[in-house]
Amino acid sequence: MNSSILILASLLYLSFLFGVAYWAEKQSEKGKSLVTNPYIYALSLAVYCTAWTFYGSVGRVVTNGIEFLAVFIGPSIMMPIWWIVLRKIIRICKAQRITSIADFISSRYGKNATLGVLVTLMCILGILPYIAIQIKAISNSFMIAMRSSPNENLDKFFLNDLSFYFVIALSIFTIIFGTRKIDSTERHEGMVATIAVESIIKLVAFVTVGIFVTYYIFNGFSDIFSKASHIPELSKSFIFNSTTESSTWLWHTLLSVMAIMFLPRQFQLAVVENVNEKHLNTAIWLFPLYLIVINIFVIPIAMGGHILFPYNTVNSDEYVLAIPLRFNEKLLTLFTYIGGFSAATSMIIVETIALSVMISNNLVIPTILKNSKLQDKFGGNISGLVKIIRRTSIVLIILLSYIYYKTIAGHYSLVSNGMVSFSAVAQFTPAIIGGIFWKGGTQKGALIGLLVGSLFWFYTLMLPSIVGAGFFPQSIMDHGLFGWSILKPFALFGLKGMDSISHGLFWSLLFNTLCYLYFSIKSTPSSIEHSQAVIFVDIYEYSNHVESASIWRGTAYLNDIQLLLSNFLGERKAEKVLRLYTQKHNIKLNSEKADPQVVSYVEKLLAGIIGSASARIMISSVSKEEKISTEEVISILKSSQSLLSANKELKRKSVALEKATSELKEANEILKKTDKLKDDFLSTVAHEIRTPLTSIRALSEIVYDNPDMDVTEREYFLGTVVKESDRLSRLINQVLDLEKYESGKQKLILEEVDMQEIVKDSIDALYQQAKEKEIKVVFLPDRFAPRFMADRDKLIQVVVNLLSNAIKFCEPQKGEIVLATHYVEGCIYTSVQDNGAGIDKNFQRLIFDKFFQAEDQTIKKPKGSGLGLAISKKIIALHQGEIWVESEVGKGSKFTFMISVV
Amino acid sequence: MVLLNFPILSIFNKNSTINGIPALFFYVFTVWAVFIGFLYWSVKKEEQQAEKDE
Numbered sequence: 031m032n033s034s035i036l037i038l039a040s041l042l043y044l045s046f047l048f049g050v051a052y053w054a055e056k057q058s059e060k061g062k063s064l065v066t067n068p069y070i071y072a073l074s075l076a077v078y079c080t081a082w083t084f085y086g087s088v089g090r091v092v093t094n095g096i097e098f099l100a101v102f103i104g105p106s107i108m109m110p111i112w113w114i115v116l117r118k119i120i121r122i123c124k125a126q127r128i129t130s131i132a133d134f135i136s137s138r139y140g141k142n143a144t145l146g147v148l149v150t151l152m153c154i155l156g157i158l159p160y161i162a163i164q165i166k167a168i169s170n171s172f173m174i175a176m177r178s179s180p181n182e183n184l185d186k187f188f189l190n191d192l193s194f195y196f197v198i199a200l201s202i203f204t205i206i207f208g209t210r211k212i213d214s215t216e217r218h219e220g221m222v223a224t225i226a227v228e229s230i231i232k233l234v235a236f237v238t239v240g241i242f243v244t245y246y247i248f249n250g251f252s253d254i255f256s257k258a259s260h261i262p263e264l265s266k267s268f269i270f271n272s273t274t275e276s277s278t279w280l281w282h283t284l285l286s287v288m289a290i291m292f293l294p295r296q297f298q299l300a301v302v303e304n305v306n307e308k309h310l311n312t313a314i315w316l317f318p319l320y321l322i323v324i325n326i327f328v329i330p331i332a333m334g335g336h337i338l339f340p341y342n343t344v345n346s347d348e349y350v351l352a353i354p355l356r357f358n359e360k361l362l363t364l365f366t367y368i369g370g371f372s373a374a375t376s377m378i379i380v381e382t383i384a385l386s387v388m389i390s391n392n393l394v395i396p397t398i399l400k401n402s403k404l405q406d407k408f409g410g411n412i413s414g415l416v417k418i419i420r421r422t423s424i425v426l427i428i429l430l431s432y433i434y435y436k437t438i439a440g441h442y443s444l445v446s447n448g449m450v451s452f453s454a455v456a457q458f459t460p461a462i463i464g465g466i467f468w469k470g471g472t473q474k475g476a477l478i479g480l481l482v483g484s485l486f487w488f489y490t491l492m493l494p495s496i497v498g499a500g501f502f503p504q505s506i507m508d509h510g511l512f513g514w515s516i517l518k519p520f521a522l523f524g525l526k527g528m529d530s531i532s533h534g535l536f537w538s539l540l541f542n543t544l545c546y547l548y549f550s551i552k553s554t555p556s557s558i559e560h561s562q563a564v565i566f567v568d569i570y571e572y573s574n575h576v577e578s579a580s581i582w583r584g585t586a587y588l589n590d591i592q593l594l595l596s597n598f599l600g601e602r603k604a605e606k607v608l609r610l611y612t613q614k615h616n617i618k619l620n621s622e623k624a625d626p627q628v629v630s631y632v633e634k635l636l637a638g639i640i641g642s643a644s645a646r647i648m649i650s651s652v653s654k655e656e657k658i659s660t661e662e663v664i665s666i667l668k669s670s671q672s673l674l675s676a677n678k679e680l681k682r683k684s685v686a687l688e689k690a691t692s693e694l695k696e697a698n699e700i701l702k703k704t705d706k707l708k709d710d711f712l713s714t715v716a717h718e719i720r721t722p723l724t725s726i727r728a729l730s731e732i733v734y735d736n737p738d739m740d741v742t743e744r745e746y747f748l749g750t751v752v753k754e755s756d757r758l759s760r761l762i763n764q765v766l767d768l769e770k771y772e773s774g775k776q777k778l779i780l781e782e783v784d785m786q787e788i789v790k791d792s793i794d795a796l797y798q799q800a801k802e803k804e805i806k807v808v809f810l811p812d813r814f815a816p817r818f819m820a821d822r823d824k825l826i827q828v829v830v831n832l833l834s835n836a837i838k839f840c841e842p843q844k845g846e847i848v849l850a851t852h853y854v855e856g857c858i859y860t861s862v863q864d865n866g867a868g869i870d871k872n873f874q875r876l877i878f879d880k881f882f883q884a885e886d887q888t889i890k891k892p893k894g895s896g897l898g899l900a901i902s903k904k905i906i907a908l909h910q911g912e913i914w915v916e917s918e919v920g921k922g923s924k925f926t927f928m929i930s931v932v
Numbered sequence: 933m934v935l936l937n938f939p940i941l942s943i944f945n946k947n948s949t950i951n952g953i954p955a956l957f958f959y960v961f962t963v964w965a966v967f968i969g970f971l972y973w974s975v976k977k978e979e980q981q982a983e984k985d986e
Contacts, residue, residue, distance in 0.1 A: 109971060251953050315972040322964050329957060
């Protein structure tokens with residue numbers, strides 16, 4: 031393929047990335063931030079898959095079989111642990127404004143600058159080879175796509191080497207999107223969006239090649255495997271061949287778990303760029319899914335490549351590109367090339383940004399601040415200085431990697447270099463995991479553990495690769511340092527039977543952890559170490575108020591503090607930030623001395639920009655700090671915590687109290703009402719009883735006083751007495767009846783009934799009364815109404831009650847009453863219509879209340895006890911029915927009740 | 933973790949094929965995929981639980 035096409039494609043691709051990043055930042059300015067999407071977050075984590083995955087895995091299959099999968103399966107199956115650790119780290123970093131892994135470790139162990147330097151150096155040393163192999167991958171893929179030998183490029187003078195120019199272009203891109211603004215959150219939305227896009231591109235590219243090889247060149251998976259099984263070299267890779275390989279599998283799995291958490295680029299994207307802890311929930315399954323999809327075709331491509339290019343004519347690292355090229359699929363080749371390019375660039379971009387932050391915040395700035403001469407020279411404009419340092423370090427890192435590639439990395443396969451880097455960051459594991467789960471870890475323990483671990487790492491893993499490139503005599507490898515065979519880097523202390531990575535990892539981690547534990551227990555932490563330990567380990571308790579609790583005591587002038595902040599944020603922004611903070615926490619700004627809380631806050635702001643160790647130095651340079659004891663620190667944290675929780679508890683309680691009060695009020699209202707109703711009821715009943723009682727008494731007295739009364743007259747009087755007694759007992763029965771219904775004691779005696787019959791019987795019962803008043807009674811039955819289950823006597827009671835009311839309210843002679851039944855949709859409607867006085871609209875609903883008459887006492891004289899309708903309503907309700915009235919004053923009323931028969 | 937390491941892995945460490953795919957490869961990828969499914973399921977379940985609690 032023509033080199034100019036490749037260059038053009040690469041440049042177009044880079045400018046496409048520019049476009050994506052630019053667009054993402056514009057969207058974010060508009061408030062439509064892309065990084066709030068959990069899928070973008072999960073995809074950006076796939077920066078884990080570098081050119082090593084894209085090209086190197088395939089190469090690894092041919093020599094080591096399934097072993098390559100360990101570094102992908104490790105992170106997948108350890109995702110739950112990753113979730114637990116990461117969530118805690120994210121919380122800590124947000125509370126403490128930590129922006130890099132070096133800052134994290136230095137912050138945990140008393141904001142110690144030396145630790146920060148050590149971690150930074152370790153990262154640089156460990157990651158440079160890793161970046162170098164990405165450059166190598168770019169350069170190699172370029173040469174292969176041009177159909178020339180990759181090694182040709184390696185020996186070229188750098189100005190003639192095209193990969194040098196790629197490196198320059200990449201540096202520019204990284205500078206633009208990595209260091210455009212210096213902010214205390216250190217987030218780069220444009221970069222994150224770019225990485226997510228690159229993740230998609232490399233995945234699609236790799237899967238396309240995989241499908242091409244598996245289904246276009248071969249006939250599916252089984253075809254490839256059956257062909258491969260005839261080639262001894264390949265068929266032996268179908269299985270693990272020795273215990274070495276199986277222990278390698280375990281160690282590589284473990285190693286990759288540590289790498290996925292602590293590689294600077296993973297830390298940057300997973301922790302620093304995280305905007306919402308909940309995104310972890312999506313990443314926990316989407317990220318492993320990504321890993322499995324990108325790995326499905328690795329083995330087929332490797333096998334296919336080996337079948338297609340026997341006798342090692344093509345390096346197995348290059349199969350991905352060489353296969354489409356062999357079949358002259360130009361477009362596919364180009365796409366694959368871009369896929370690999372994206373895998374390499376994404377890694378380089380994120381890794382250099384993360385490293386540059388570390389270099390400026392943990393290496394350069396603390397050095398300048400500590401050295402008074404340097405401080406005089408640069409101290410005035412640190413904010414500008416930070417930018418310059420970061421830009422320079424980005425260029426330096428990439429250039430150094432390029433040099434490493436030219437001199438050393440070119441001679442090694444992609445994977446072996448990567449594993450060395452993994453082992454470097456694995457050294458942070460004891461310090462970090464110990465730091466967030468164990469308060470006993472101290473600065474001394476972390477420092478010595480890390481130092482010892484690094485030495486072992488360097489000796490067993492880094493040194494061999496340098497020796498291999500000819501920088502040290504080969505004799506070290508063959509006979510050990512100083513000729514002591516016990517010090518052979520690949521068989522330290524005589525340990526054999528492990529591959530070099532597992533071997534180096536084992537020794538370095540072992541001594542690292544032991545030193546960390548031993549010296550932590552041996553040493554006593556300073557107060558600041560202790561307070562940081564408490565905050566880190568118990569972050570879930572304190573995260574809400576770490577901001578408001580001030581663990582700083584001393585005197586500082588407000589002017590100095592403000593000046594310091596404006597150095598970084600600019601005068602106007604500094605003032606705004608301070609004003610907002612003091613308003614929020616009710617602190618007065620007008621005093622000369624700065625409030626300790628403000629000082630703490632400013633320190634945290636600065637920590638976000640220049641790292642915690644540097645921020646601490648800056649703050650102490652303008653203030654006089656008093657020693658603050660560990661107990662005090664804890665009590666400050668505790669008190670602000672308990673204050674917070676007490677406040678919450680109080681709020682909760684007062685809400686509950688309010689609710690209880692309103693409930694009580696309601697209940698009281700109801701009680702009052704029922705009480706009044708009871709009173710009314712009693713007075714009605716008393717009144718009702720008094721009337722017949724009075725007449726009974728008067729009449730019997732007359733009869734008693736006049737023994738010689740006329741017989742007919744006496745009979746009339748006695749007849750009235752009997753009638754009145756009847757009325758009295760009826761009333762009392764009704765009251766008792768109602769009481770039964772109210773208390774729920776009344777039971778229905780169900781039988782099959784016919785509504786027509788009930789109405790007829792009721793009319794018969796009152797026929798005499800109606801006739802006496804000469805009132806016309808008409809019944810319009812619905813013959814289709816079915817029989818149904820009901821209490822016959824009770825229903826008769828209802829109809830009789832309605833009918834007798836109608837008779838009562840109709841004028842004699844003119845009265846006309848119509849009874850009717852209707853059967854509609856499973857319900858029987860029974861109505862009693864009269865042309866009597868009618869009921870006022872206001873009373874239409876009240877008349878079913880048992881005490882309605884009582885309230886109405888003064889308005890018109892009641893006829894009857896006023897309990898009939900109340901009882902009727904209860905009866906209908908017991909039948910699951912309804913009763914209501916339609917009426918107009920002067921025109922009569924129509925009472926209807928409905929009973930469902932279904 | 934146990935399923936994808938020795939000694940369980942050694943059960944499938946043999947020269948046979950499942951659906952034409954070497955047993956070891958087939959086993960590893962299957963367990964892997966099932967595990968991801970499990971992760972997805974448990975996360976969704978937890979989220980639903982969280983919503984209910986709210």
